[in-house]
Amino acid sequence: MNASVHAALERVVDPEIPALTIFDLGIVREVNVTAKRVEVVITPTYSGCPAMHAIEEAIRRALDAAGFTDATIRTSLAPAWTTDWISAAGRDKLAQLGIAPPGARAATAMPLHFHRSPLPKVPCPRCGSPATERLAEFGSTACKALYRCRDCREPFDYFKPI
Amino acid sequence: MAGHYGSSEHIEYLLRLGDNALVLGQRLAEWCGHGPALEEDVAMANIALDLIGQARLLYAHAGRLEDCGRDEDAIAYLRDPPEYRNATLAELPNSGVASAGAAQGDYAVTTARNLIFASYHCEGWRALATSSDRDLAAIAAKSLKEARYHLRHASDWTIRLGDGTEASHRRMQRALDSLWPYTHELFETDAVETAVAHHGIGIESASLRPSWLAIVRPILTEATLAIPGDTAFRSTGKLGRHSEHLGYLLAEMQSLARAYPGAQW
Secondary structure, eight states, X not given: OHHHHHHHHHTOBOSSSTTSBHHHHTOEEEEEEOSSOEEEEEOOSXXXXXXXXXXXXXXXXXXXXXXXXXXXXXXXXXXXXXXXXXXXXXXXXXXXXXXXXXXXXXXTTOOSOTTTSOXXXXXXXXXXXXXXXXXXXXXXXXXXEEEEETTTXXXXXXXXXX | OOOOTTSHHHHHHHXXXXXXXXHHHHHHHTTTTTOSSHHHHHHHHHHHHHHHHHHHHHHHHHHXXXXXXXXXXXXXXXXXXXXXXXXHHHHSOTTXXXXXXXXXXXXXXHHHHHHHHHHHHHHHHHHHXXXXXXXXXXXXXXXXXXXXXXXXXXXXXXXXXXXXXXXXXXXXXXXXXXXXXXXXXXXXXXXHHHHHHHTTSSOOGGGGHHHHHHHHHHHHHHTTOOOOOOOSOOOBGXXXXXXXXHHHHHHHHXXXXXXXXXXXX
């Protein structure tokens, strides 16, 4: 039963990056399966992430389809999600999509003032060149920044470490 | 002593935090489609999204504590201006205090306000991450990460505009001068804060001013901007006594929810 719950959840993907499952993203915090009940605990990436509601609905549909019709889906805020929870497989998939995966978490030590501390190096996900530059702190979604490769000249998204 | 878990002071305190986030978020959302550059348009919408998300979490928590059937939507959409508890600074128009009513927003005003609020939020959320209210502590830990990004963005632009051209410097200084008197309210401790601080739920905001200044001062210095002098003026938004601007903001934000009660997407 545990395995079939997991198999159902493996089919739920991030609506904004459909290559990534909710396990790849690290937003599934607990899956509690007993003889009678299924409980899934998820955590939002960003407070205002508009995909959260869609993900919850998708989990419910996937569990329904697998026969777990009265599953409980709970949201937990603590501990706060970090990009460190994105799996190795998730990072590979991001890179294949042309999205630079997040570097090591910088949230707690992040410089408030980046003029004084150099930005982390973000290699180009297409050609691997380290010669990249940031175009904008905010990108196509809340979780990404916009970069450009100075070698292959391609712009790309960078999944911001938080 | 008042201010215990679930008390009216506790709920009032959560509403102040949520209202600051929602009203500032609504102001930033006004830039959507009107930003000075596409990247900045996207940045303002993203920051607004974070702030509105934080407000939702705070309202949902306040609604559960209140236990009288108000959800996050009722709290956001069905309160009148005097029931709002945001600091007045959050509701001032994007065009600034001096040119209120101007159709165009002034990016210097938005940059200065974002710098003030993002640094204030960084310090506030950091302190609240150890709140005895575990839900508030969780919201604070999450919001702190977002506020750091907002601060980075605002510092960058403060320096770029302040230490930019003669015109950008003049406008940035003017924006800072006009908003500075409204910063005092952010650090005015009152009975509500003292009560929740006594129970380890909240903090006395006066205690944040030194560390807030320690963030803001070096950024303004690098931006070649003069830190305005302190004045006796005190705005009173968090007590529910607002400027004339909040009513217009809420009228626009609430019109759909008020015209079609219970509307669903």
